Each structure stands twice: as C-alpha cells, then as structure tokens.
Amino acid sequence: xxxxxxxxxxxxxxxxxxxxxxxxxxxxxxxxxxxxxxxxxxxxxxxxxxxxxxxxxxxxxxxxxxxxxxxxxxxxxxxxxxxxxxxxxxxxxxxxxxxxxxxxxxxxxxxxxxxxxxxxxxxxxxxxxxxxxxxxxxxxxxxxxxxxxxxxxxxxxxxxxxxxxxxxxxxxxxxxxxxxxxxxxxxxxxxxxxxxxxxxxxxxxxxxxxxxxxxxxxxxxxxxxxxxxxxxxxxxxxxxxxxxxxxxxxxxxxxxxxxxxxxxxxxxxxxxxxxxxxxxxxxxxxxxxxxxxxxxxxxxxxxxxxxxxxxxxxxxxxxxxxxxxxxxxxxxxxxxxxxxxxxxxxxxxxxxxxxxxxxxxx
Amino acid sequence: xxxxxxxxxxxxxxxxxxxxxxxxxxxxxxxxxxxxxxxxxxxxxxxxxxxxxxxxxxxxxxxxxxxxxxxxxxxxxxxxxxxxxxxxxxxxxxxxxxxxxxxxxxxxxxxxxxxxxxxxxxxxxxxxxxxxxxxxxxxxxxxxxxxxxxxxxxxxxxxxxxxxxxxxxxxxxxxxxxxxxxxxxxxxxxxxxxxxxxxxxxxxxxxxxxxxxxxxxxxxxxxxxxxxxxxxxxxxxxxxxxxxxxxxxxxxxxxxxxxxxxxxxxxxxxxxxxxxxxxxxxxxxxxxxxxxxxxxxxxxxxxxxxxxxxxxxxxxxxxxxxxxxxxxxxxxxxxxxxxxxxxxxxxxxxxxxxxxxxxxxx
DNA sequence: CTGTTAGCGCCTTCAG
DNA sequence: CTGAAGGCGCTAACAG
Numbered sequence: 001x002x003x004x005x006x007x008x009x010x011x012x013x014x015x016x017x018x019x020x021x022x023x024x025x026x027x028x029x030x031x032x033x034x035x036x037x038x039x040x041x042x043x044x045x046x047x048x049x050x051x052x053x054x055x056x057x058x059x060x061x062x063x064x065x066x067x068x069x070x071x072x073x074x075x076x077x078x079x080x081x082x083x084x085x086x087x088x089x090x091x092x093x094x095x096x097x098x099x100x101x102x103x104x105x106x107x108x109x110x111x112x113x114x115x116x117x118x119x120x121x122x123x124x125x126x127x128x129x130x131x132x133x134x135x136x137x138x139x140x141x142x143x144x145x146x147x148x149x150x151x152x153x154x155x156x157x158x159x160x161x162x163x164x165x166x167x168x169x170x171x172x173x174x175x176x177x178x179x180x181x182x183x184x185x186x187x188x189x190x191x192x193x194x195x196x197x198x199x200x201x202x203x204x205x206x207x208x209x210x211x212x213x214x215x216x217x218x219x220x221x222x223x224x225x226x227x228x229x230x231x232x233x234x235x236x237x238x239x240x241x242x243x244x245x246x247x248x249x250x251x252x253x254x255x256x257x258x259x260x261x262x263x264x265x266x267x268x269x270x271x272x273x274x275x276x277x278x279x280x281x282x283x284x285x286x287x288x289x290x291x292x293x294x295x296x297x298x299x300x301x302x303x304x305x306x307x308x309x310x311x312x313x314x315x316x317x318x319x320x321x322x323x324x325x326x327x328x329x330x331x332x333x334x335x336x337x338x339x340x341x342x343x344x345x346x347x348x349x350x351x352x353x354x355x356x357x358x359x360x361x362x
Numbered sequence: 363x364x365x366x367x368x369x370x371x372x373x374x375x376x377x378x379x380x381x382x383x384x385x386x387x388x389x390x391x392x393x394x395x396x397x398x399x400x401x402x403x404x405x406x407x408x409x410x411x412x413x414x415x416x417x418x419x420x421x422x423x424x425x426x427x428x429x430x431x432x433x434x435x436x437x438x439x440x441x442x443x444x445x446x447x448x449x450x451x452x453x454x455x456x457x458x459x460x461x462x463x464x465x466x467x468x469x470x471x472x473x474x475x476x477x478x479x480x481x482x483x484x485x486x487x488x489x490x491x492x493x494x495x496x497x498x499x500x501x502x503x504x505x506x507x508x509x510x511x512x513x514x515x516x517x518x519x520x521x522x523x524x525x526x527x528x529x530x531x532x533x534x535x536x537x538x539x540x541x542x543x544x545x546x547x548x549x550x551x552x553x554x555x556x557x558x559x560x561x562x563x564x565x566x567x568x569x570x571x572x573x574x575x576x577x578x579x580x581x582x583x584x585x586x587x588x589x590x591x592x593x594x595x596x597x598x599x600x601x602x603x604x605x606x607x608x609x610x611x612x613x614x615x616x617x618x619x620x621x622x623x624x625x626x627x628x629x630x631x632x633x634x635x636x637x638x639x640x641x642x643x644x645x646x647x648x649x650x651x652x653x654x655x656x657x658x659x660x661x662x663x664x665x666x667x668x669x670x671x672x673x674x675x676x677x678x679x680x681x682x683x684x685x686x687x688x689x690x691x692x693x694x695x696x697x698x699x700x701x702x703x704x705x706x707x708x709x710x711x712x713x714x715x716x717x718x719x720x721x722x723x724x
Numbered sequence: 725c726t727g728t729t730a731g732c733g734c735c736t737t738c739a740g
Numbered sequence: 741c742t743g744a745a746g747g748c749g750c751t752a753a754c755a756g
Binding site: 386418423 | 734
Binding site: 049051052053054056062071073078079082092094095097113114116117182213224253262288292293294312 | 411412413414415416418419424433434435436437440441443446447456457458459460461469475476477478479480586614615619621649650651653654655656
C-alpha cells in the first residue's frame, strides 16, 4: 500500500509534523537543513507519494482550477487551453477541463459538479449570455474569471480580445481596398463577442461615411451551417455585396463552402470559383488551413495562447486574493472586494497571402 | 462555511451513518424510504454539498480519470476527448485532461503528478513509442488504457483505429482510379499508427502487383512542416509520383500548402494550382475544412468520438475489475490478470466531392 | 527548530 | 434498518 507521512517520519527518526513541513516548504516553518535532507532521503527510499486527498481535506484547497469550454473540438479554444495549462502548471496548479456542449443547462451541471470537487477557482467560457448561475457561485466565494465572452450582469472579471477593434480594422482594410458594399455575416447577438464585432464593423462604415445597408447585416449563429445558410440568402438577393466580414472562423468556413457550391463544381466542373459571384471575405481568427480558403483576403487573429496564459494568471491572483481576504476577515472582519477587471488583448490583422480567388482577382 | 454530513444528520434527526448511506446508495446498506426522504429534504434545505476530498480520502477513489494528450490543439484528439468526456460523465466519472506537449519527459511528469492526485485510472495517447514508464505505472496497479497509439513492450490495453486497413483502402482507391505511381508521405516511424499506415499502403501495392519505388516512401514527421518539406523533395525529384498518400491530416495540410506555393501564386498569379504538378492526394482523417483542400481526392476517416467513448468504457471496466480483484485477493489471495485487449475501430473511406484540382482534372 | 495533539468530513465495521 | 465509534493521511496550532 501507499506509504504515509508516518512511515517517512519513522524512517527518518522525526515527527510527522517535520515531514509535513519538509513536504510543504511554501507555507510552513523552516526546517534545519540536515533534518530536511534526512527526511527527503527517507521519503525517496520508501517511494513516498503525497496523498492529495488528505492534504486537500485539511487545507481546504486542491490546487486545481476548472476550465469549462462550450466545446472541446475547437481550434481557438484549445489554443486557449494550451495557454491556461502552461500557466497553471508553471504555478503548481492542475487544470480540470470540461465541456458544456454549448448548452447552458449542461454548463450549470458541470459547474456545480466541479464546485463540489473543491476546485480552487474556475475559468469559464460561457455557453450563453445569461450568467446568473455564474454570478451566484462567484458571490458565494468561488474565484472565477470569464474567458473570451462576457455575460450579462456586470460583476465578473474577464479576459478577452479587443473584438470591436478587430472587425473595425478588418472593415477598414476592405474599405481601403476600394470595397464599399460590405456585409457582416453571422453572429449570435446574445454573445458579447458577436455584438462587439458587429459594433466594430458599424464603426468602420460610419467612419468612412458609408450608410449601413440593413440587408447586409446577416446575423444568426456562430456555426459553419450558419455561414453556409446566410451566404446564400445574401448573394442571391437583388442587391448582393462585394465583400463580407465573417464573425468567426466557423461561419467563415461555411461561407467559403457556399461559394464553392455556388461555383457549380458539384455538377459541372470549371475554373475554381469561376461561376461564383466574385466576393471577398475578411474573417476573424486564423488557423493552419486559412491559406486554403479561396475567398479569404484578411484575417484578424487573436492571441489565443496569450489569452489562456493571462486568464491563468488572473485566476491565480484571485485565488490568492481570496486566501488573503479570508485571513483578513478572520482577523479584522474586513474584506474589501477588488474592483472588477476586464482585460482586453489586442488582435492583429493580416492580409491573406495565398487565397486563390483573391489572387486571381487582383 | 460548507455544511457537513453532521449538520444534515442533526437536522434530520438521524445519525451521520444514515446520511452517509443515503448519499452513497450504490455500495451501502438499504435505508428505510421514510428516513431517506427526511434526510434528502434536510440536505436540500441546508444546501448540503458533499466534500469529495473527504470521501476520496476514505474510499481511496476519486471517481476521476486522467487523460493525457500529446497536444490539445488538435481536431482529432479533441473529438476523442468529447467522446471520452461523455462516456465518463454518463457513468459518474470526471475527466482530468493534460497535455504532454509532445514530449516524453513532460509526459512522465504529468503522469506521475496525476498518479499522485489519486486518479482512478488513466487514458493515454502516448507522446512517443517508449512506454516503460507507462508499463511500470500499470504494473503497480494503475488501470490504464492507451488510445490511438500503441507502445513498445506488449502489456498495455489499447483502443485505436484500423490504421492498416485505412491506408490500404485509400491506396486501393487510387489504384482503381488508374494511378500507379503512388508515394507515401510523412510518418514518424517510431509511432505505431504511422507504421501501420505505411504497412497498409505497402500491402495495397503488393496486392496490385506493383513494385514499391523506394524514393516514394517519404517518411519523417507528423506535422504540417513535414508534409511541406517532403512534398518538395518528392516533386522536384527526377521521378515524381502522380498521387500521394498522406499519413495524417497535418502532413496533408503541409503537402497542399506546398502545392499551392509551387503553383506560383505567391509571385505571378494564374489558374488555381495551374502551374503546379498535377498531383492527387489521399489522406487520413477528415475535418470541416477538407473540402477546401484542392488536391484531396480521398479521405479515410476515423470515428474519433466513438474511439473516445470506447476508451472511456474500457477504462471504467478496468477500474472495476481492479476493485473486484482487490476484493478477491483479500479473500483468497488470487488475482487473475485479464488478458491484454486491443480494440480496433473501423475507418470509413470517402471520395472528396469538392476538391478543386481534383475536379478540374476529371 | 521540532514534537504533540486534535481534528478536516466522510465511510464502515460492529452492535443494537 | 439504524447508531456509535474509530480512523483515512495530512496540517496547524501550541508547546517545548
């Protein structure tokens, strides 16, 4: 069976308290160097492994942070995840990941299950725009920070991108290229990121003194299918645009897919995108395959890994603030809650160098 | 502070033992229905939440399974992850995910850290082909099953795809289309999946009575860059092939990317892939963007989610076998280790309906 | 600097 | 069917 701290203590000829102090240098009294070495040797020899359940029970802390994603199979989120994991690991924490399957109900379940597991804090990419359950948990003392998306009701910390600026730059770039008839495609308007992106789009048009054509604001959804559906409506209308801004990469994919289908390849072959309306797309997010999206002209990319790292840092800060706060409150009864903090990371825009229709058009 | 089982017991006028039995119906003595209801009501009213650390300490089981991936930002693995998570959740387990960053050293660290956390079992997609550390942990009693990739030294259970059959079918399809000069591109030969795929390729050629041209076996790596690099060598050789089988999707992407560059778009424009050698690719794995890969003609797709579910089932089986086994051994001193089990899921092959070069060529 | 002691919250025999 | 009692392995006072 597993060796315990008792075994090590006996083997080293010290008390369990001393072993404990050696095993937890961070927040413990100092131990004489000689003793420490003796203990460590004994532990090594016995193959002693800490029992984290016992430690957690006593310390009321698991050194674990839960991260809830709307879905796992998503390039952007997984880059964020890599960032979070690195940051957390660097600081001695473990990451617990879960998926809410894009459902608020699932999100609630997962979150309460994770809370029961005594995670020290939570990083959430909300599945929806309602955040009462999150707020409630946070108010009951769970350190929490939102990632990528904000939520209604203004209490929670967050780290996200400067979405508004992203679409602003994207749209400006299209305008600079001479496009005037520009549409905005996709966007679950209940999601903060979508609203912000639409807003940046509108601002760029306004800046250029261009009136928004209502039929070119094609909201509705953040998935591949949505881009596919909306693009058809848009391009088959009386009044099609000559350029489109995609709310995210999935919608962008759907749009490209529609263009591909409209080009008539499925039935009769021909030049690539030849028979399709010549439309250019500027899109949010980037991936290894964006060079192959023929209509893609500009991309705005977020620093996903950076976002993860930043979120990791922030949640650890909050966990430690809480620990300190608890100490304070036991001591003096005071507990000053820190102000809400929303961190926005810059996005970088770049021209797609290898899009096909793109090049053929220029 | 958190309510304890004691509070509930008092509120319901019963003993803590009874509350405990109500909270853990699975493996406990029966409780009178009236009492049960009273206890549940009290728990509800107090907002009682189980302390899992305490339960784990006592039960020596955390109802947690760790999953170690070589990397998180990978479509295929994350589909597997979704499958695992669903299965685990359905059975009351929690998934702990970690990334080995494609490094065996990191893998070792993560695994021993996770083992310390008292996970009940582990699902591993090995970072490399050496598995001594895995084997060792398994021998010390940790339930473990490999996913996607096998490992040297033949002790560990696994669930993976029928890789050999996948490339066999892919290659056969190309042959049926009349291609005879077929290359195999990419593959870290230390990884079982790569070896198996190469083997399927070779078998298809042999079946067709075609001699393998050594210079068309372009091994080396599983990443985008590898496909990019290898394709150049291959196509600029004296003796280029007319079709290529890609070992996986990342390599495939790199290959397409090279074709794109060789088509001369970067510098002079022209028809899509027009100036590039006309080559067709058959690749392993599929994604939402494969329709946009111009040279792609066939794909062999694995059931990633199914693989995850199967792996989840298998590890739970092993965890329960172990529990039963422990009981046995206390009783009679016997512990029959079950035979090794390797589960192979079928792959399905399909023609890429919308590849561009593809269509133009036909 | 080190040892003694008293639990953390829950489960599980063993009695009743 | 239910209650009483003794830990699981570790930590955090409090003494020495």
